[in-house]
């Protein structure tokens with residue numbers, strides 16, 4: 001049983017996109033997985049509504065209120081619960097998710113300022129480890145454009161961070177935006193989604209197969 005919380009302190013970094021596709025990647029591996037949308041904006045919930053009910057995208061439960069009870073009710077029937085959090089680490093939903101989670105993923109866009117803004121998240125995670133000692137946190141580089149200077153500089157900037165950075169980064173690809181329109185994940189986008197799906201699957205391997 002794993003609980004994966006996708007958190008952040010900035011809007012639009014790719015939290016919902018990562019949460020949904022990670023869950024879809026786990027489902028593609030044959031695992032029972034559910035997404036809990038803890039963001040009052042309900043982006044993940046609406047994304048799911050945009051797709052056919054039987055399109056294979058994991059079920060999304062909206063739970064901006066009563067997160068612990070919702071997760072408790074879901075944990076027995078699922079191998080993984082992926083929680084999509086609002087864009088503030090101070091939001092009560094983010095803190096509640098981090099109390100429950102085994103893994104916290106922090107998507108960060110390739111900008112040094114965005115990376116520095118994770119310092120506050122690292123502090124919150126450190127504080128919550130007193131109650132949740134097993135919590136493992138990883139920064140995930142999001143919307144990377146490998147040819148740009150900034151994206152090339154990011155690994156160096158990331159070395160100075162208080163949180164470890166995942167070896168696998170998520171590239172900016174138009175298929176991610178198309179998939180939102182179609183209410184699906186990159187795992188259900190056929191050939192067009194193959195590269196994006198492979199990246200998500202590598203991240204899952206890195207996350208779940210740590211020593």
Ligand SMILES: Nc1ncnc2c1ncn2[C@@H]1O[C@H](COP(=O)(O)OP(=O)(O)OP(=O)(O)O)[C@@H](O)[C@H]1O
Pocket residue numbers: 008010011012013014015016017018039041043085086087142143144170171172173174176177180
């Ligand atoms: N890897 C990617 N490649 C291309 N577009 C992306 C990628 N990840 C996210 N996006 C796009 O960036 C925008 C913001 O993504 P998303 O909604 O996942 O971010 P968020 O962090 O959940 O935002 P919020 O803070 O509002 O909850 C969306 O239009 C999404 O389609």
Ligand SMILES: [Mg+2]
Pocket residue numbers: 015016017039043084085
């Ligand atoms: Mg979101």
